[in-house]
Amino acid sequence: MNVLAIGAHPDDIEINCGGTLLRYRDEGHQVFLALVTSGNIGSNLLPDRETIARTREAEQLAAARFYDAQVRFLRYDDEGLLDSAQARRDLLNAMRWADPDVIFTHFPGDNSTDHNVTGSLAGRVMLCLSGKNVPSDVPPIQKRPSLFFWDTPAGISFEPEAYVDITRAFERKLQAVSCHQSQLAWLSVLHPHALPERLRIQARFRGLQGGFEYAEGFRAFRLHGAMPDFSLLPLK
């Protein structure tokens, strides 16, 4: 099975579904990552946007090795993502490139701007995957994947429909997250909780809800012709 995760910024994928991706990879599935932006404002410490982007892409590639994943960078500007023909086409390219059975991305109700635009864009192209007249560089695919939305930052306004047990994957998830060295430093400025601690709290809480030690929570996108199949999640 092919599994695609679409993150707004390098580190979003590891933070929100790293454990689930590790579960898929452990079961022999192929993981693909698409990064909409390269997070080029995501530092007050690095000198300029280009350096930040270059640094973060390298960090993302390192993290991707934890799931033996292929990676595709769409290179939009951080905090600058907009709904546009080009963005839809690039998302469509990424989806066709991965030929996925399951797709993970941000929840459209997430109030972080790149997050909700990414989540909306993913939904917008779901019915185009097989359309031969929809312009993209990658040829149409025949699969009709399920689209799942991962948790919001600190779980604000997000009630999971399903929980994936990541107990055995959690420490590796933290290792994958720790590839994003540039983020560990400066995010501590923004938030009183260090990132790994934050992730532990959230995974423990979702685990508490779902009946596991550590878990990641998900909701599904629903549209006629693109209804979700929850049994594709590594629920057991």
Added chain:
Amino acid sequence: MNVLAIGAHPDDIEINCGGTLLRYRDEGHQVFLALVTSGNIGSNLLPDRETIARTREAEQLAAARFYDAQVRFLRYDDEGLLDSAQARRDLLNAMRWADPDVIFTHFPGDNSTDHNVTGSLAGRVMLCLSGKNVPSDVPPIQKRPSLFFWDTPAGISFEPEAYVDITRAFERKLQAVSCHQSQLAWLSVLHPHALPERLRIQARFRGLQGGFEYAEGFRAFRLHGAMPDFSLLPLK
């Protein structure tokens, strides 16, 4: 009374409010149709986008005869609709052209991309209809129409507020839908239910809810200065 239906693609109008438009026409009202896209990716069988668009516009014109409707094509790209100044202006033009008492269009909560953009755009221009300084090619109108949203594909996440009895119009609705020959073939690839059967199921279900044999269901747009008048629906 003037009745305007705004569809994202040729066939959306017949599928979602064809029965209601037939009721209006039977009562002597004038029907207008606006098509935001010409559905130019809506086939995997026809050779190219231009052919698809030409074919579908002809199909739409044929269907429009069932309500003696005038038709206006805005000719946006299928699955490519975006919120933009031009799109708003074109919607405004279409609304002013029809000088409507009632408007029908897609529900903004419909997860199909052109559907929700169309639904949102319609709401966006509602307060501009009479503004003489809002640029459009068609002069301002004085009416303050009610805007109703029709059902979603397969009724996902849609709870009607009102039901229109289309029992006596249903077979003619299917005939109008069957003008969209190009769609009947390839949509069966996407969905396990043939389109006419799908419409019968949905109309029977909405009828079951509303207390009729066949029905179409609607919700209303609400905004101070543009509140809905449900008594304009052909409810009896």
Added chain:
Amino acid sequence: MNVLAIGAHPDDIEINCGGTLLRYRDEGHQVFLALVTSGNIGSNLLPDRETIARTREAEQLAAARFYDAQVRFLRYDDEGLLDSAQARRDLLNAMRWADPDVIFTHFPGDNSTDHNVTGSLAGRVMLCLSGKNVPSDVPPIQKRPSLFFWDTPAGISFEPEAYVDITRAFERKLQAVSCHQSQLAWLSVLHPHALPERLRIQARFRGLQGGFEYAEGFRAFRLHGAMPDFSLLPLK
């Protein structure tokens, strides 16, 4: 696996999850039915409440044979169900009697009075199943079953979270329903749609949504200590 369905009245079980129960039985699971009332006002044709109850219990037993199910009657008054210590105890008895892995019942948001009281009562005793100090005639059980709510009449205000394919079971479901002869006659007085036709419409509509020819739709009860496991549904 043990599967328990709890209906407010004889016929509710067949109407709302007959197809799903047939699926379980076809897979070799053991089905149990509990009827909270015997529907003793459910006729304007039979002479008195006792006759109605006796007739309907016999009909229910006939229907139960379609799933080789054991049946338990709690014999509350139709349209008279109230939350009470006795009703909770009887529900608890019924649940312990079936020792279920999965439980199905009415949705607490169903506006039909016995339906929502039954649905609420089921949820109220979920945490008591294993408590040795909770008084009931049947000893505590160790299982922690999942509780699912079936559809509402005509699907009003009900959005399924999961769909069970009942295509191959649907005609047998109608046969099971037709055991409730006393209901087929007089319900046609209340509703413009005959019951079998009504069930066909609703199953076809839920099938349309879920991607099947015929389906039944369900939502889950969620409470810490009693979280649902959707994989117990016969989803494939």
Added chain:
Amino acid sequence: MNVLAIGAHPDDIEINCGGTLLRYRDEGHQVFLALVTSGNIGSNLLPDRETIARTREAEQLAAARFYDAQVRFLRYDDEGLLDSAQARRDLLNAMRWADPDVIFTHFPGDNSTDHNVTGSLAGRVMLCLSGKNVPSDVPPIQKRPSLFFWDTPAGISFEPEAYVDITRAFERKLQAVSCHQSQLAWLSVLHPHALPERLRIQARFRGLQGGFEYAEGFRAFRLHGAMPDFSLLPLK
């Protein structure tokens, strides 16, 4: 047409749908009032519960003359209303007594205790109106009335679905309210706004929303077999 209003306490009917009842009466319809409690704790000034009840029933009868209404007192204890077999039977009796086409009562989402119990009870018996085996003193009726819920105190958590223009009836509504002399005094202790002023504010606000000078707002009860017909409201 017969119109029934069911209030938890004397004054609730005048306060929440007095204007609408006046509209019905002006159009020649017959109005019926049922009072679930006689509001026997509704005073800190009158000496005892019996005196309060007697006083308030007299006030209610005086107010009823504004709509030439017949009145039925169920005489439950104020702030003591519970869901019970007796309460359901008494509600059913009241509904059958009025043989109504339209029923008005409190919204079940109203956080005032007698209000939400009254609203729930009304919904609970809706399907029993015609059942000959449902015990009540009044014989079954054949009508299938629409049930509407009126506004909450100060409109908290209430979004109307429909607005009735009470502009020409508003001053008479205030007069009807002023029959409840015992309430005008002591409620001013509880609230910083005098009751008539409070009603004026709320009616003006609902009017502002609905496009009238003064209005009352309503929501509908929805259940298969008891769906609302908004055209029965005096909307024009």
Added chain:
Amino acid sequence: MNVLAIGAHPDDIEINCGGTLLRYRDEGHQVFLALVTSGNIGSNLLPDRETIARTREAEQLAAARFYDAQVRFLRYDDEGLLDSAQARRDLLNAMRWADPDVIFTHFPGDNSTDHNVTGSLAGRVMLCLSGKNVPSDVPPIQKRPSLFFWDTPAGISFEPEAYVDITRAFERKLQAVSCHQSQLAWLSVLHPHALPERLRIQARFRGLQGGFEYAEGFRAFRLHGAMPDFSLLPLK
């Protein structure tokens, strides 16, 4: 200021608002506790209901010392709480006894049965506190307290409106919880997470959301005449 916490069972208060009560007590306010049941089924280890109740009341009294609180036991049966005239009167007595400025209790949307009945009952008597004709053993009070609902077990379906920083109180909260020795053992049978660990996870998660190290989250009851004043919470 007087602060009243109303728990369905001994331990609910410590679990859900122990930290907040410690904050109040640290600021010199007077804390009152009311226990609706004595949790008399809350053990599979103790021999009988009476022993369980006696044990748990003693545990509750020990815990109460952490806030120097007065305690009142209403002694209803565990998992047997029902809406009734007596239960309302006892709740009213408890509220008048504490003469509170702020009240805390369970959320009515909590699916645990005693929890939601307790939460609903509290709301039901809010408007009776000052009514001299509402029968109770304790005389009416003049205050109009704010009613806040605490979190659900594992935070299922609960989105806080406000967060109270309990960082400095958290370890003492755990000590207060650990007074409930009878619960620490057997709850570990029901849940994979030990109770103190569960509380740590939930407090850390609510802290993460609210911007603190440890927090408790709350929602408010809203009713005209009993609107909440969030500034009464120890927010700073």
Added chain:
Amino acid sequence: MNVLAIGAHPDDIEINCGGTLLRYRDEGHQVFLALVTSGNIGSNLLPDRETIARTREAEQLAAARFYDAQVRFLRYDDEGLLDSAQARRDLLNAMRWADPDVIFTHFPGDNSTDHNVTGSLAGRVMLCLSGKNVPSDVPPIQKRPSLFFWDTPAGISFEPEAYVDITRAFERKLQAVSCHQSQLAWLSVLHPHALPERLRIQARFRGLQGGFEYAEGFRAFRLHGAMPDFSLLPLK
């Protein structure tokens, strides 16, 4: 403290939070206003868009004097606001310019088009305020302000979370509104209620809900890293 109000059009600020701004100013805080459009279609009486804009900016400057506020005009086209990189940058500039502790703007659920785009844009840039790599003309700020949404026109689909008492400020609010002379005339064409009367009704109604004579109601934006602090509102 610095307080920033962001209005879609001249007059929106006075209409929706004029009273609250007066409260802040009375307490010695510094008020800043940003106007996204200059309302250049907001008249059917003035000759052209440029004249309207010039007129309305002058009116806004006059109104701003009531709070001794500094004003910044972004000069987008009225009813033409779109989510764009430029619009986000301009909003960000405005926010950094004011260096605010509290921000007020339109509710994203407001169906008026410029209103909801403005409200969404404000939320979109909240996490960029301190980012040194986010391009804007004004340097980054260190504050992490709270963002509050004001009421909708006529309060449609808006339930306040908090109410600000504007009783002593209301008449001055009306004076500030009356600076917008160009609007007082032509809006009476659109609405049956004159603007000052409309504002009085809405403020009285929100006051009724919140327990004041006149009030303005607000909801909060919630996002990890930008959570609201309600105690910054002038609640007392």
